[in-house]
Amino acid sequence: MERRQFLRCAAAGVSAAVMGSALPKVWAAEPQVERRNERPGMTYARFGRTNFMVSRIAHGSLHTNRERIPLLARLYEGGVNFFDTAQHYAGGRSEEAFGEYFSQDGRRKNVFIATKVDIRAELKAGRNVYERTLQLADQSLKRLRTDCVDILMLHGCTTLIDWVTHEDWLRACDDLKKQGKTRFIGISEHAKPAEVLKLMAECGHYDAAMVAFSLIRGEWNGLSRTTIQAMADSLKLAKEKDLGIVVMKAAMKAEDIVASVSEPGLKKQGHSPYQLCYRYVLGVPGVHAVVCGMVNMAQVDENLAVPKIELAAAQIEDLRRAAACSGVCGFCGACLDACPSGVAVQDIQRFHGYYIHGYREAARADYAALAPEQRATACRGCGRCEGICPGRVPIRRRLKEAHDALA
Amino acid sequence: MRWLSPDRTPNVVRGGRSCPPRGMAGCLRGGQVCPPRKSAAILRVCGVLAALILATAGGCSSPGGDNILLTERGLWHRTGPVATYTANNLHEYIDGAAPFVISFGFESLQTAGYRRGAEPETTVDIYDMGSSDNAFALFRSNSNVEAGPLEVGTEGAGADARIEFWQGAYYVAVSNPSADEKDEVLALARDLAQALPVVGAWPAYLDLLPTAGRVVHSERFLPSDYLGHGFLKRAVSARYKVGAREMTLFACRLETPKEAAVAMGRLKAFLDKQGRAQALARGEGGYVAADSTLGRVAVFQRGQFVAGLYPYPEEPAADDLLADLDRRLGGR
Numbered sequence: 176m177e178r179r180q181f182l183r184c185a186a187a188g189v190s191a192a193v194m195g196s197a198l199p200k201v202w203a204a205e206p207q208v209e210r211r212n213e214r215p216g217m218t219y220a221r222f223g224r225t226n227f228m229v230s231r232i233a234h235g236s237l238h239t240n241r242e243r244i245p246l247l248a249r250l251y252e253g254g255v256n257f258f259d260t261a262q263h264y265a266g267g268r269s270e271e272a273f274g275e276y277f278s279q280d281g282r283r284k285n286v287f288i289a290t291k292v293d294i295r296a297e298l299k300a301g302r303n304v305y306e307r308t309l310q311l312a313d314q315s316l317k318r319l320r321t322d323c324v325d326i327l328m329l330h331g332c333t334t335l336i337d338w339v340t341h342e343d344w345l346r347a348c349d350d351l352k353k354q355g356k357t358r359f360i361g362i363s364e365h366a367k368p369a370e371v372l373k374l375m376a377e378c379g380h381y382d383a384a385m386v387a388f389s390l391i392r393g394e395w396n397g398l399s400r401t402t403i404q405a406m407a408d409s410l411k412l413a414k415e416k417d418l419g420i421v422v423m424k425a426a427m428k429a430e431d432i433v434a435s436v437s438e439p440g441l442k443k444q445g446h447s448p449y450q451l452c453y454r455y456v457l458g459v460p461g462v463h464a465v466v467c468g469m470v471n472m473a474q475v476d477e478n479l480a481v482p483k484i485e486l487a488a489a490q491i492e493d494l495r496r497a498a499a500c501s502g503v504c505g506f507c508g509a510c511l512d513a514c515p516s517g518v519a520v521q522d523i524q525r526f527h528g529y530y531i532h533g534y535r536e537a538a539r540a541d542y543a544a545l546a547p548e549q550r551a552t553a554c555r556g557c558g559r560c561e562g563i564c565p566g567r568v569p570i571r572r573r574l575k576e577a578h579d580a581l582a
Numbered sequence: 583m584r585w586l587s588p589d590r591t592p593n594v595v596r597g598g599r600s601c602p603p604r605g606m607a608g609c610l611r612g613g614q615v616c617p618p619r620k621s622a623a624i625l626r627v628c629g630v631l632a633a634l635i636l637a638t639a640g641g642c643s644s645p646g647g648d649n650i651l652l653t654e655r656g657l658w659h660r661t662g663p664v665a666t667y668t669a670n671n672l673h674e675y676i677d678g679a680a681p682f683v684i685s686f687g688f689e690s691l692q693t694a695g696y697r698r699g700a701e702p703e704t705t706v707d708i709y710d711m712g713s714s715d716n717a718f719a720l721f722r723s724n725s726n727v728e729a730g731p732l733e734v735g736t737e738g739a740g741a742d743a744r745i746e747f748w749q750g751a752y753y754v755a756v757s758n759p760s761a762d763e764k765d766e767v768l769a770l771a772r773d774l775a776q777a778l779p780v781v782g783a784w785p786a787y788l789d790l791l792p793t794a795g796r797v798v799h800s801e802r803f804l805p806s807d808y809l810g811h812g813f814l815k816r817a818v819s820a821r822y823k824v825g826a827r828e829m830t831l832f833a834c835r836l837e838t839p840k841e842a843a844v845a846m847g848r849l850k851a852f853l854d855k856q857g858r859a860q861a862l863a864r865g866e867g868g869y870v871a872a873d874s875t876l877g878r879v880a881v882f883q884r885g886q887f888v889a890g891l892y893p894y895p896e897e898p899a900a901d902d903l904l905a906d907l908d909r910r911l912g913g914r
Contacts, residue, residue, distance in 0.1 A: 237682055240723065242802060242819065246810035248875040265682065267727035276875070296743070296759065300702060314728060365677050423678070468681070471812040472852070 212285040217254030218482040220463040223419030225359045227287050231482040233257035233466040240268040247276045253479040261291040274320035290315045291330035298338045308347035327357035331364040339374040372409040376416040383419035389427035390498035410461035421464040426452040438493035454484045504568045513560045519549040520560050527577035542581035551578035651694045661695040687716035702759035709753040715785040719803035721748040735775040745771045750780045787818045790833050792906040797821040813845040824899040833889040846883045884911040
């Protein structure tokens with residue numbers, strides 16, 4: 176036992192002796208975790224306040240259907256116990272495949288199933304939210320051939336900020352819990368995971384979140400994909416509130432990142448780019464699992480091996496560095512004064528990001544407000560900005576693309 | 583399938599496909615990928631020019647005006663511009679579902695909102711899948727499983743939330759925002775189907791499947807990873823009723839007989855781990871093996887095809903099905 180650890184234990188012992196029976200219950204007892212389908216090859220983590228011991232690899236089943244049921248078997252036999260689906264994945268066929276496989280041989284009680292309801296049309300219209308949630312939950316349960324899902328999530332592909340605390344949605348969740356149709360609730364969020372996670376943690380209604388982030392910001396949907404750095408505060412808050420966190424889209428541009436690693440050990444080990452990126456994200460404080468979309472056995476076998484991969488500190492640092500140089504603008508500001516012609520390089524990329532994100536008018540207005548010599552058309556193509564950029568962003572091409580969209 | 587949040591408006595011009603030759607089915611996407619706008623004035627000029635071209639010769643339309651997603655469709659008025667997405671940015675519209683749609687050969691999507699009087703807005707999504715083979719495949723793998731059949735397009739289905747159909751190279755989804763609007767939304771869907779070109783009818787790969795005993799609407803086409811195996815590609819399958827039993831018949835088309843033989847071997851190696859395979863007197867190198875999920879699987883090769891049946895009950899009726907499939911594959 177290390178000295179620091181010893182001192183911590185000793186202090187706890189003294190406190191317990193002094194406080195005796197007055198010790199708060201939450202301190203007095205370890206939470207009763209729930210274990211299912213644990214097998215030697217996999218590792219597990221307590222999924223926040225749900226107390227589920229979930230496999231660190233979760234199955235994302237967007238592509239799952241009856242024709243790919245053998246994949247579920249391989250995952251199950253590999254110790255995966257966390258299976259994620261959604262009402263509209265493959266028009267409901269993903270849930271059907273779950274129902275067909277897990278309803279047999281008592282498998283249902285050996286896994287944690289999360290599904291999602293898509294009520295964005297109702298939320299957007301501001302009506303029928305409560306009724307539709309109950310209706311869709313019932314349909315999902317029928318397809319899944321179960322009486323109760325372990326986690327029911329609000330399906331989000333765009334920002335859900337305005338809807339995190341939607342009264343009718345939360346009322347429907349409470350009623351579904353009372354009816355025994357779901358045990359816990361959560362949200363999945365692609366677009367603004369940091370903001371949504373913060374709101375979820377603060378409002379106190381939620382137990383779990385599925386959030387999209389990775390080592391780098393994705394090129395498509397530029398501003399809406401979040402990096403690990405941008406998630407740090409929200410993850411910290413989520414940890415304080417004991418939310419279960421599962422990460423999706425964790426291997427964004429994995430091949431590009433790993434192509435530029437320099438640490439020899441990373442390549443020698445023979446791990447795939449996806450394995451390395453998943454493993455990196457699993458090491459982020461507050462992350463309990465990563466959800467991986469898998470369509471064939473080779474991908475399953477690759478991902479089953481992820482939790483046991485050991486990454487040395489230098490390798491982690493190298494991955495971080497490689498991600499930072501992967502051609503995606505991190506808005507670091509290095510290019511701010513680089514252009515001899517005075518082109519507002521970073522601003523233009525930011526406006527283009529707004530545009531891609533859907534804020535077209537605002538983006539165009541911002542671009543129009545730039546002086547002519549600051550716009551992309553003033554670029555003489557000298558490439559000085561690209562020489563300075565630590566992210567190796569192809570800035571000259573990006574400026575042209577931005578101008579085409581914004582002008 | 584409209585997943586935009588209230589604060590997002592779709593872009594008019596997205597992606598970068600060039601306009602197909604006039605008269606081709608793909609002309610649907612028309613001028614949506616015209617060069618980016620310089621100004622609203624240029625846009626207006628383009629619109630007028632395109633309208634003139636359309637009026638005189640027929641062909642590609644302009645940004646904001648399209649030969650399918652017209653500004654008026656019967657009693658329906660388009661509420662905004664037509665947005666176009668390609669494989670490069672489909673994520674921006676349907677996000678995580680994009681790879682699934684793309685895996686079926688997706689080429690482009692055009693989408694627009696329509697409103698009838700003061701009723702809630704409906705959304706029309708027209709997916710250009712490049713061929714009727716792909717459009718059928720996506721429809722059968724993506725349409726709502728709760729939906730009942732509807733007479734719209736080559737094949738249509740509707741649930742309370744939306745109507746979907748496929749026709750020619752197009753897979754179309756029309757949202758149904760209100761129960762009161764159901765009939766009108768169906769009328770809109772039929773109107774769209776009438777405007778869409780019909781190229782070919784049912785996919786030719788369906789002819790590989792025997793017809794006797796086939797379960798209605800059970801036919802599927804999976805472009806890759808059939809049964810979760812990367813080496814089993816272009817799989818056409820259907821369920822069959824044989825007495826009280828239901829079983830699945832499939833045929834995967836590989837590039838060459840040699841590739842099919844390799845796939846046969848790899849599948850056998852996988853199944854052998856669960857029990858020793860036995861020879862099956864069918865096709866080239868046929869065998870029967872046990873799988874923990876599928877039950878007994880009968881597999882054989884015929885030329886560039888790997889085909890089979892599961893669960894295989896070893897009954898004359900099942901053998902007849904395999905023989906029928908073998909005969910059809912042999913004719914290819």
